[in-house]
Structures are given as structure tokens and as C-alpha cells.
Amino acid sequence: MDKNKYNLLVKKYTPKESRLYNGLIAFIVGGLMGCLGQLLLTLYSYFLEIPTKQASVFMIITLVFLGCLLTALGVFDKMVSFSRCGLIIPITGFAHSMQSAALEYKREGLVTGIGANIFKLAGTVIMFGVVSAYFFGIIRLIFMGG
Amino acid sequence: MIYLNSFLFAGTVCLIGQLILDNTKLTPGHITSIFVVVGSFLDVFDIYDKFVLWAGGGALVPITSFGHLLIHGAMDTVNNFGIMGLFTGMFDLTSSGIVAAIIFSFVFALIFAPKD
Numbered sequence: 001m002d003k004n005k006y007n008l009l010v011k012k013y014t015p016k017e018s019r020l021y022n023g024l025i026a027f028i029v030g031g032l033m034g035c036l037g038q039l040l041l042t043l044y045s046y047f048l049e050i051p052t053k054q055a056s057v058f059m060i061i062t063l064v065f066l067g068c069l070l071t072a073l074g075v076f077d078k079m080v081s082f083s084r085c086g087l088i089i090p091i092t093g094f095a096h097s098m099q100s101a102a103l104e105y106k107r108e109g110l111v112t113g114i115g116a117n118i119f120k121l122a123g124t125v126i127m128f129g130v131v132s133a134y135f136f137g138i139i140r141l142i143f144m145g146g
Numbered sequence: 147m148i149y150l151n152s153f154l155f156a157g158t159v160c161l162i163g164q165l166i167l168d169n170t171k172l173t174p175g176h177i178t179s180i181f182v183v184v185g186s187f188l189d190v191f192d193i194y195d196k197f198v199l200w201a202g203g204g205a206l207v208p209i210t211s212f213g214h215l216l217i218h219g220a221m222d223t224v225n226n227f228g229i230m231g232l233f234t235g236m237f238d239l240t241s242s243g244i245v246a247a248i249i250f251s252f253v254f255a256l257i258f259a260p261k262d
Contacts, residue, residue, distance in 0.1 A: 026164035030208070037204060069250070072258040090209070094212070102251040121175060133213060
């Protein structure tokens, strides 16, 4: 079989990923995550009688807890492979990256395994966040005066 | 109404992320980093604050709010305690998420075995 035929054959049997379908799923799942956040925000500020700003702390902790727990149970990876960015972009993706790193390196021990690798994936988010916030903060100080 | 706004905002952010993921060679790590930088950039001219007012929880859930909260905490401290607030106040508002993620991941990593 010559190379061209082989390439055609491979192309024929590679599963096609529809970008429209992926985008739609990410839109719906991400939107539902936003609604869940707003729902938790309303519930916490109503039942605990606290201002919205404090309720947002509870909301973020709840979502991080759910992300970590579902990752540890092994459910979250299946959900991510279905919804892609719909669950990676929300704060649950941050929790997922830390939890999966912690689980993956558990066998290498507490210090050299979990401790050294827990920020392996989430570290980029924190580093770029801090660096950009620092320099944009200086820009904001210059142009807006704080 | 705020639920619809939440749905639209969070959904649109995730849709943009998915489009970048599908059409370029960037990994999810690249995309979350880009979104954090965009979030902190949008806070320079108070744009993200308007999103939070408009979409409520929907604007706080995506990772863009992480960058927004970083610069917001730093600026609050700068206004109250001077220029060194850039160093002391950076994690004021985001520490809840980071600390929760560290503690839960550590505890769950001790309890659960990795599934492959």
C-alpha cells in the first residue's frame, strides 16, 4: 500500500471532532456552572444572612470542594472529557489540576511527591496571575491613581 | 434575570476557551493562564467590576475572576496602606480559593487512591 492510500485510510477512520458540537457543549456546561455559582451565592446570602461579598467566599470554597472530591472519586476526568472547557475554565478546573497532581504523585511520598508536585499544573495560573496583576497594578496606579 | 446573565457570561467565556483549544495547538494550561491575564487586564479600567455587577456569580466562577481578584485585593491595600500593598495585599481576596484547594487536595490525596 502506498503512502497516499494509507493516509486516506487513516483519515477515514480517525473519529471526527465537531468543533461546533464541542463549543456548544462547553457553552452549555460553562453556563450551567455560572448559574450554579449564582444559585449558591443567593442561597448562602439568604440562609446565613451574610452580604454577597462574604457569600462569594463560601461559593468558591464549595465549588473547589466539589471539584476536588469528584476528581478524587475519579468522576471528574470523565466529565472533563465530555465537556472540555466547560469545566476547565471555571474554578473547578483549578481544583481539578491540583487534586489530580496530588493523586498522581502520591506514590512518591508526602514531601517529594505531593508537596513538590501539587502546584505542578496550577502553578502557572498563580504565577501568571501574580505577575500580570503586579504590572497591571502599576499601570492602574499611574493612570487611575489607585 | 441574573441567572440568565450568569449563564450567558460564564458560557461565553467557556465557549471562547473551547474555540481556542480546538483551533490552535495551545493546551488547557495555556488557556487558563491567558484567561487569568485577561481577567487582571480587564480590571485596570474597572471593566470586570461591571461584568460582576451584571452577571453576579457567573462572572465570579470562571478563572478570569482569579486575575480580577488578585489585582483588586492589591489595589484595595494600596489605597489604604500605600505602595507596598502591591506585595502585601495581592492574595487578600484569592487566598480562600487557593487555601481551600490546597487543603482539600492534600486531605483527599491521603484518603483516596489514584484511579487509572
